[in-house]
Amino acid sequence: MSGTDVTADRTRTTDGEISLHHIPDPSRVAPLDARELSRHFFRRLAELEEGTEEYQYTRNTLIEMNMSLVRFAAGRFRHRGDDMEDIVQVGMIGLIKAIDRFEISREVEFTSFVLPYVTGEIKRFFRDTSWAVHVPRRLQELRLELAKARDELRTRLDRDPTTAELATLLDLPESEVVEAQLASNGYTSASLDAALTTDNGQDGESVLADFIGVEDEAMELVEDFHVLAPLVAQLPERDRRLLHLRFVEELTQGEIGERLGYSQMHVSRLIKQLIARLKSGMLADTDPV
Structure with a gap:
């Protein structure tokens, strides 16, 4: 270990593995030491049963050891003018999420894994509290x-x-x-779930979202079907049957090949050509004159 102010009580097992017992003050572990120690703590965490006292100690130690990563990420937002302590506290949420989701078996460096979580939480904080x-x-x-x-x-x-x-x-x-x-x-925006106030000053049962129209995705499908129908009608009988077997009966390409006497590769090629032709026809139909 390279740190001089913090040491971990550790012994080596018969297999040569490091067995970590206690770190007096995990928050003071040097970043380079924290990087190596974290690997061992993550291996141990994966072996422990969640909810046990040892599991909680291991998880809390990982959090405290890696707080320097949060401060590093928070430093990039210093120019925003907000209280740095608030930014660090928000970043800690990202650190905890990363620790709970990290898998040592994937052989990914935790430092690379955690930073997107931390910066993501900080950016979300600014998004929710800014203009x-x-x-x-x-x-x-x-x-x-x-x-x-x-x-x-x-x-x-x-x-x-x-x-x-x-x-x-x-x-x-x-x-x-x-x-x-x-x-x-x-500066502020109203939540769509906020209850609307009635004339007598009391909150009603309606919310703002009840009075805002939404786009009906089914209407777009109706338009697509309207354009697609004449294009399908113009196809040869074999092509229409291919489409019916694949998208109505939902047969696999192999099953379609058995019915029609084609190889699976040939069925795949025919369906791709059909979809490309129909897509081209739909786009041509919607292009402005």
Whole structure:
């Protein structure tokens, strides 16, 4: 081991394997040492029964030993301006998921396996807590100034200020204040599962999603069938039978070959040619003039 501040109590069995008993402070294990130690802990974890005290110790040690990987990944997001401790805590979720899903038998380095999990959780955190739509930074900053100005005028006037009054206080054109107010709507988004409030102020049983139309995939199938039907009707009898056996009766290519006296390779080739011809005909039918 290369680390000097942390050592693991270990002995060698008769087979020469390292048997790890205890690491005083896993979070202080040097990254290079953690990489080697993790291999042995993952092998041990695979042998233990989940829920036992030794299983929990082994899993927790793996988590603490590899926290440096989370800090490394979190450092790439330092420029986002959020509290680094919050980013690290989110990244820890990815680390735990990676440990629970890692399989030592696949002979993949854990460092390569874990980083996509950690960065994925951090990116999801920013996606869920950032602006719902892209807004220029100028308007993002103006939103904060607008909120302060509105609070100040509301206290001074004992009512909600007008756009003109906000523009005067901020020394900005009214059009720019209106633009910032509109941009503020992009900061948060409503959940489609959120209960709608009724006229008396109580939450009703309906949710926003109930009032939003969705695309009916079956309608697209109807259009496809409408275009496909005349193309199939123009095919020779043999080709129509091939399609019927394959896609209606759902026979295998081998079974179709036995019925028609063809080899499986020949059936495969014929079906591919048929599908390509029909696809070409459908695309030609939908191309704009």
